[in-house]
Amino acid sequence: xxxxxxxxxxxxxxxxxxxxxxxxxxxxxxxxxxxxxxxxxxxxxxxxxxxxxxxxxxxxxxxxxxxxxxxxxx
Amino acid sequence: xxxxxxxxxxxxxxxxxxxxxxxxxxxxxxxxxxxxxxxxxxxxxxxxxxxxxxxxxxxxxxxxxxxxxxxxxxxxxxxxxxxxxxxxxxxxxxxxxxxxxxxxxxxxxxxxxxxxxxxxxxxxxxxxxxxxxxxxxxxxxxxxxxxxxxxxxxxxxxxxxxxxxxxxxxxxxxxxxxxxxxxxxxxxxxxxxxxxxxxxxxxxxxxxxxxxxxxxxxxxxxxxxxxxxxxxxxxxxxxxxxxxxxxxxxxxxxxxxxxxxxxxxxxxxxxxxxxxxxxxxxxxxxxxxxxxxxxxxxxxxxxxxxxxxxxxxxxxxxxxxxxxxxxxxxxxxxxxxxxxxxxxxxxxxxxxxxxxxxxxxxxxxxxxxxxxxxxxxxxxxxxxxxxxxxxxxxxxxxxxxxxxxxxxxxxxxxxxxxxxxxxxxxxxxxxxxxxxxxxxxxxxxxxxxxxxxxxxxxxxxxxxxxxxxxxxxxxxxxxxxxxxxxxxxxxxxxxxxxxxxxxxxxxxxxxxxxxxxxxxxxxxxxxxxxxxxxxxxxxxxxxxxxxxxxxxxxxxxxxxxxxxxxxxxxxxxxxxxxxxxxxxxxxxxxxxxxxxxxxxxxxxxxxxxxxx
Ligand code: SF4
Numbered sequence: 177x178x179x180x181x182x183x184x185x186x187x188x189x190x191x192x193x194x195x196x197x198x199x200x201x202x203x204x205x206x207x208x209x210x211x212x213x214x215x216x217x218x219x220x221x222x223x224x225x226x227x228x229x230x231x232x233x234x235x236x237x238x239x240x241x242x243x244x245x246x247x248x249x250x
Numbered sequence: 251x252x253x254x255x256x257x258x259x260x261x262x263x264x265x266x267x268x269x270x271x272x273x274x275x276x277x278x279x280x281x282x283x284x285x286x287x288x289x290x291x292x293x294x295x296x297x298x299x300x301x302x303x304x305x306x307x308x309x310x311x312x313x314x315x316x317x318x319x320x321x322x323x324x325x326x327x328x329x330x331x332x333x334x335x336x337x338x339x340x341x342x343x344x345x346x347x348x349x350x351x352x353x354x355x356x357x358x359x360x361x362x363x364x365x366x367x368x369x370x371x372x373x374x375x376x377x378x379x380x381x382x383x384x385x386x387x388x389x390x391x392x393x394x395x396x397x398x399x400x401x402x403x404x405x406x407x408x409x410x411x412x413x414x415x416x417x418x419x420x421x422x423x424x425x426x427x428x429x430x431x432x433x434x435x436x437x438x439x440x441x442x443x444x445x446x447x448x449x450x451x452x453x454x455x456x457x458x459x460x461x462x463x464x465x466x467x468x469x470x471x472x473x474x475x476x477x478x479x480x481x482x483x484x485x486x487x488x489x490x491x492x493x494x495x496x497x498x499x500x501x502x503x504x505x506x507x508x509x510x511x512x513x514x515x516x517x518x519x520x521x522x523x524x525x526x527x528x529x530x531x532x533x534x535x536x537x538x539x540x541x542x543x544x545x546x547x548x549x550x551x552x553x554x555x556x557x558x559x560x561x562x563x564x565x566x567x568x569x570x571x572x573x574x575x576x577x578x579x580x581x582x583x584x585x586x587x588x589x590x591x592x593x594x595x596x597x598x599x600x601x602x603x604x605x606x607x608x609x610x611x612x613x614x615x616x617x618x619x620x621x622x623x624x625x626x627x628x629x630x631x632x633x634x635x636x637x638x639x640x641x642x643x644x645x646x647x648x649x650x651x652x653x654x655x656x657x658x659x660x661x662x663x664x665x666x667x668x669x670x671x672x673x674x675x676x677x678x679x680x681x682x683x684x685x686x687x688x689x690x691x692x693x694x695x696x697x698x699x700x701x702x703x704x705x706x707x708x709x710x711x712x713x714x715x716x717x718x719x720x721x722x723x724x725x726x727x728x729x730x731x732x733x734x735x736x737x738x739x740x741x742x743x744x745x746x747x748x749x750x751x752x753x754x755x756x757x758x759x760x761x762x763x764x765x766x767x768x769x770x771x772x773x774x775x776x777x778x779x780x781x782x783x784x785x786x787x788x789x790x791x792x793x794x795x796x797x798x799x800x801x802x803x804x805x806x807x808x809x810x811x812x813x814x815x816x817x818x819x820x821x822x823x824x825x826x827x828x829x830x831x832x833x834x835x836x837x838x839x840x841x842x843x844x845x846x847x848x849x850x851x852x853x854x855x856x857x858x859x860x861x862x
Pocket of ligand 1: 571761
């Protein structure tokens with residue numbers, strides 16, 4: 177199946193802003209995070225189709241997955 | 251501190267702290283070892299100072315009854331990473347109830363002043379009354395213990411924060427400094443004066459890289475008292491690192507709690523500046539006085555765009571491995587690093603940048619630098635100016651002051667300079683007073699008289715219960731955005747249980763970035779206290795003390811005349827909901843009313859049990 181992956185902020189460095197990816201059906205968010213070699217320590221927010229989700233959530237064909245760094249005060 | 255016990259919970263009075271009280275009117279100085287009343291006293295910071303403030307009845311921040319309390323936390327100057335905080339407490343000139351009474355307030359900053367202060371042997375310095383002439387205080391370590399001396403400060407008057415520090419450095423070796431700028435000197439017309447704290451990097455490089463205790467106008471209170479600077483002179487007294495503290499420090503840097511603040515080059519999140527990217531994904535970056543437009547304008551100040559034209563260097567406070575500072579330098583024509591411009595933290599960058607309609611990084615940097623040099627709280631300054639710009643936009647026929655509008659850099663720059671010089675009380679006294687004067691209060695972005703940080707209030711109803719800085723004393727600013735919580739149960743729990751614990755850092759002497767997610771009720775803090783002072787203390791003890799201290803702050807607000815209606819967000823938020831913000835709209839009148847009811851139902855019985 178295909179999903180659209182959007183990366184925000186520092187996650188774009190040496191990766192991409194947005195791309196369509198071919199992934200196995202029933203893939204969990206964590207699999208994409210691992211494939212992209214994003215550290216869970218700075219993974220702050222996961223959105224599936226704009227709605228907050230978790231790394232264990234299962235993706236569906238056509239989903240848009242956004243990965244955002246941690247938000248920290250300042 | 252003197253520890254005559256290892257059990258500070260059961261035997262708090264067997265822990266004594268060294269306090270110096272200076273009567274500025276008579277010049278008399280009293281040094282004493284004060285027994286602690288409870289664990290809050292032992293931990294220090296606002297946990298202790300608010301108990302002193304609770305003993306006073308203060309109707310006017312600029313009055314003899316209002317003390318200025320300078321203290322540290324238990325772990326300030328210890329070998330625990332980030333242990334560098336100094337606290338300034340008093341009744342605030344800027345934050346106050348509609349009844350006209352000032353609110354108890356504290357403000358804190360890093361830099362090396364706090365550690366030096368602690369190493370002189372002093373834990374707390376209380377300034378009473380007011381000096382007739384400008385003075386600065388020199389706190390020294392001597393063989394007979396700490397000594398405090400007042401000196402004439404006329405020669406420092408009129409200098410910027412940075413220039414005061416550099417002037418004092420020439421006279422005092424092995425010392426660090428806490429100073430006010432011209433804004434604090436002009437306390438009559440500037441209620442948002444900050445205290446600047448010197449850093450090692452600043453003293454070595456000569457560049458204006460102070461840290462600031464900005465919130466609540468403690469620099470203005472210092473100015474009112476005619477104290478222009480503090481000098482803490484002592485040898486460095488860092489203990490050698492014990493295996494336990496070493497393990498904690500490694501965990502602070504590598505364990506995840508501070509990763510988001512660390513440099514990108516180390517796999518970190520790149521400091522607080524990264525909030526720009528995250529919030530922009532929801533169109534929740536404040537723009538033009540907290541009215542995001544759903545466009546890409548804020549992206550101009552995102553790091554990836556700024557670094558095309560400027561050099562960004564990650565730097566740190568003394569001995570801190572988190573390295574959260576993003577210092578921005580001009581780039582020379584040959585690509586080499588040029589002049590230091592400013593440190594880009596999320597709050598000042600946004601509130602003196604996008605939220606004023608300024609989208610040029612160089613211009614935003616100059617405004618940040620100007621505010622810092624004059625010694626003004628960048629949050630109160632930025633938000634008061636953004637209110638003025640919004641007013642002028644609504645009243646083009648009769649604008650206020652110089653008629654500045656959003657994005658009008660030269661005019662905004664003029665406002666900052668004239669406010670810092672004490673020539674514009676309309677700006678200097680903050681957004682609550684300015685909006686009361688215009689009669690248009692709904693779009694003045696303050697809560698309880700203190701300007702909001704750069705997280706949209708639509709996303710953070712918890713601001714209402716923050717007892718000091720909106721995002722520094724209630725960690726709910728990410729509850730909706732980061733955690734996706736939009737239900738009442740989560741918000742009641744967040745405000746009344748989990749998120750209030752962030753104030754613990756403002757007791758113990760550590761930076762919040764030590765472990766921003768978990769607060770100080772953690773095994774890491776327990777291990778540090780055991781290793782540094784042999785104290786037997788549990789995470790539950792610490793959490794109970796933090797909660798009591800928070801509740802004391804809330805009780806003090808109520809005592810200073812705040813009505814429950816003042817625990818509210820700016821009215822524009824619910825009167826004109828902003829559909830551009832792509833997050834669930836929780837800040838509806840119904841949600842806010844129910845939240846009020848349920849939060850007070852938790853806090854009120856506990857407040858009744860708390861004796862002030
Ligand atoms: S976390 Fe940042 S502000 Fe805090 S001590 Fe370290 S470098 Fe300084």
